[in-house]
Amino acid sequence: MAVEQTFAIIKPDAVEAGNTGNIVQMIEDAGFTIRALKKVRLTEKQAQGFYHVHAARPFFGDLVSFMTSGPAVLMILEAEGAIAKWRDLMGPTDATKAGKDTVRGRYGKNIEKNASHGSDAPETAAFETAYFFNCFERV
Numbered sequence: 001m002a003v004e005q006t007f008a009i010i011k012p013d014a015v016e017a018g019n020t021g022n023i024v025q026m027i028e029d030a031g032f033t034i035r036a037l038k039k040v041r042l043t044e045k046q047a048q049g050f051y052h053v054h055a056a057r058p059f060f061g062d063l064v065s066f067m068t069s070g071p072a073v074l075m076i077l078e079a080e081g082a083i084a085k086w087r088d089l090m091g092p093t094d095a096t097k098a099g100k101d102t103v104r105g106r107y108g109k110n111i112e113k114n115a116s117h118g119s120d121a122p123e124t125a126a127f128e129t130a131y132f133f134n135c136f137e138r139v
Helices: 012-016 020-029 044-050 060-067 082-090 103-107 122-132
Strands: 003-010 033-040 072-080 116-118
Touching (some): 003 122, 012 072, 020 082, 044 060, 082 103, 082 122
Antiparallel strands (some): 003 072
């Protein structure tokens, strides 16, 4: 399996609850290398641009409001098969259906407040990492 990079967010609900360190520890314990990390508070325009693929969906406004409600932690993660590996570690989108050994199972509340985000494909990972990190912010 090839080494690849993926994009990850610790969402505002998990940051507000004080779970950033625990989630970063889970990431490192799972064998990821963190290639970039920063804490930001997304603006409405940033959140709308990032989630543009969902613009026509009925939940878009709520999603943008949630993602701008407080600070989030943005990361580029690297590992063999990083995209699938991070998605497995996150667990299902609906935190109520996630196992306790996953980020969402431990720190998420429901389908919206689910503690984390991850890229779903190489093309998505490329867009998402470039959206938030320039070449000088990556190690």
